[in-house]
Amino acid sequence: MGISKLKTYLSPYTRRLKLFWIAEKYFYQKKRETVLIVDSSSFIFDLLLHFNHDLQAVENFLKDLKVICGEHYISLIFVREGINPSRKATELIRRIEQSVTTRNNFFESPHTVKQANIQICILHIRTAYHLIVKAGFQLIRAYSEADPFIIANSIKRKAYAIISMDTDFYLSSALNVIFPYQFITSILLACSKKKPLNQITFDGICCEECKRKINVSSTFIPYFSCLCGNDFTKSFNQKLLKKLGLCFNYNTVIPTVIDFIQSFTGDENDLHHHILNLLDNDEEKEQFENGIYQINRLARYIPEKPVIIPGIDLYNTEHSYSTTLGAWSIASKHSPLCYPNYLSPLKATRKIRKIIYSIFKPNSTITEYYDDGEKKQHTVHSKKLDNGDIYWWLKSIGFDDSIFDFVNLSMNNELPWWKTVFAIVMKYISTNCPNFKHYNFLLYEWYVICRDYPNLKRFSNIKIPGEDHRDPVHLFNYFHSVCFDFNEVLIDYVNISPDYLIPLTVPCIYQFVNEFIIQSNVDSKIDLLISEDNFFAKLCQLVGFNHETE
Structure with missing residues (x-):
């Protein structure tokens, strides 16, 4: 993101900012909090990377961050992307090409999960946004691209710094840029109470010093x-x-x-x-x-007009609207880390996106950019549909009445929503994704991990030696990709509370791969769980569980 090598070039000029000391001094002088504007996409990437995709650890960190910032007069304002303007189409398509290359290189020969470039899965990103809001932070959506909106808010709110890894901000009118990974590390040190707060530093760049070093008009x-x-x-x-x-x-x-x-x-x-x-x-x-x-x-304050899209509240940041926003700008999706010779999960869920287009941009032609193994550009002709309830949505997507028993129980608060959503996704995969390899392992393992939340085993690496993790990486990313489009329906258009995201998305890639490596007698474990767990028994009946031939 931004200018390659600029951070390295300016490394001798990295400043160690005593944020807690500065915030306390500023509060007593001005009676105002020290404001930090957070580039959410950068921050979430480093947050998930820092905690090895462990959402439980992320949730605990955000709670601690809220407390320590509140106690020391620091206000964090998170900004997430809005609509990508058409001028960014070429760059977004280039990123799709990069994701295709990454995917193909990973699956063409044996690779371990550590060689997967620590790809951040999209469900984890959405859940991280929910956790930010749940922790009590202010999260605002930009009208268009996030970067100019971040700068506008930085100037308007007299922010002390921006938290971002994007080097474009070094050349902006912001005062300072704090590196997100180092920010997380410093906050953890502060929470540990192993060092006085006024001695804890946050690595960053002073934008004016950066421009003086570059020394051009x-x-x-x-x-x-x-x-x-x-x-x-x-x-x-x-x-x-x-x-x-x-x-x-x-x-x-x-x-x-x-x-x-x-x-x-x-x-x-x-x-x-x-x-x-x-x-x-x-x-x-x-x-x-x-x-x-x-x-x-990025060099000056330029106010932008709010964007109006009929039928949705764009600035409800608990919602995603990724498909809807794509219909009004650029409908692009990076290639998930899934085998290219299997049915693409993006292709498998295209009917869901078409219904969304038919409601929020009816009678239109939308071009979707994603790689399904055959082509990278897809034309969707939307009809005209009126939005309906969850039963209407599920019938429109192709479900029969058998799924409604689960929905009714969740509607009456008799069954956690994560279980119903899990049933919906697994039924969809069993119906719409032919030749799905290791389906029974995914069914059993994902359910067991989610069921055990919050008492989960912690994994930060692969404990069992292995040379080839392509199968479990494929499974993990496939579930994320299919589930993501369902989340847009269930949270954004049916308005189910997003709290179910937390238990549904807690499986960590490292735990999942470890369990895959040591798996044995999966069908026997399923049989045992059926006898012990009434919901799981009904789930297996719904998806038509069959023993897999080894």
Whole structure:
């Protein structure tokens, strides 16, 4: 995210910010809290990474974070993405291509889960947002992209810092940028009480010092970013530098660009036209213009108008709306880490998304960008439908009345919603995903792990030696992908409380892989559980449980 190598280049200028000391001093002088604006996508990524995908640990951390910030006059405001504008389509499609490459490389030969680039699963991301709200933090949704909205709120609320890993913020009008992973580490140290709070430091960058180090005029900062390669120009900046007569070296690109701009004799308009004349096609020119526009938006306060989408409250941040927002902007989905030679989970759930389109953008043609093993671009023609209750939704998706026994029990608070949602997802997989390998293991293991919440075994790595974890990684990600689209229906459009997300999504990839490696007699374990657990017995009847042939 942002400019490659900029953090490394500025590492000698990393500051150790005494946040607790600063916040206390500021409160006694100004009687105001110290505000931090959190780039939620960056923060959640590092949060899940720090705790090895353990949602129980994430939940406990967020509770402790809320307490310690409240006690020491620190206010955290989390910001999540809104609608991606059309100008970002090229970058989003490029990211899809990257996810396809990652997926194919992982599954073409034996790999371990540690070699899976610690992919953060989408259900965990959604659950993390819910945990942020549940812990009592303010979470706001940007109107469009998060970055300019973060800057606007940073200026408006006089924030001391932004918490983000995105290096684009180093060139912005923010005061400081704190690194999220180090922020989490410092908070854990503070909660441990092993060190006085006024001695605990938070690693970050002072934006003004960053710009002084780069030492180019403020009007040239956007060109510095684009030439170094930001989210809009990474696909062609190497070629562009060569056309400018510069030698490209990944490790020295930043000083090379600085020297070029400092020696350029014209003004920013001259450089702008010079670069446009060197670009090969209209797409590159458009992306270059978008990159300049984006960096300029980070340099000053630009208020944005709220976005209105008929039928939904965009700013209810407990909701996801990923499919609906895609219909109104760019419907893109990264490839989950699933075997490419099996039916793609994104293809398996396309009927769910079509119903959403038919309600919230009826009589339209929507282009979805995702890789299903055959093509990466899919056209969906939506009809016109009126929203209904959960029974209408399930019938529209293809369920018969047998699922309603579970729904009725949950409606009457006689059965936890996570069990009903688990039954819905497993029934959908058994019906719509042919040749599903290791279905019985997924059925048994996911249920047992969820049932045992919050008394779970803790796993941070793979304890059993193994060379090939492709099968359990595939299973884990497949469940996440199918379940994600159902969550959008159940939480966003049926308005079931999202609290069920926590027990349903607690399985950790490391625990799941460990259990897969040591699995034995799964069908016998299922038979035993059927005799002991009335719900599980009914679930197995619903999905048509059969013993698998070894």
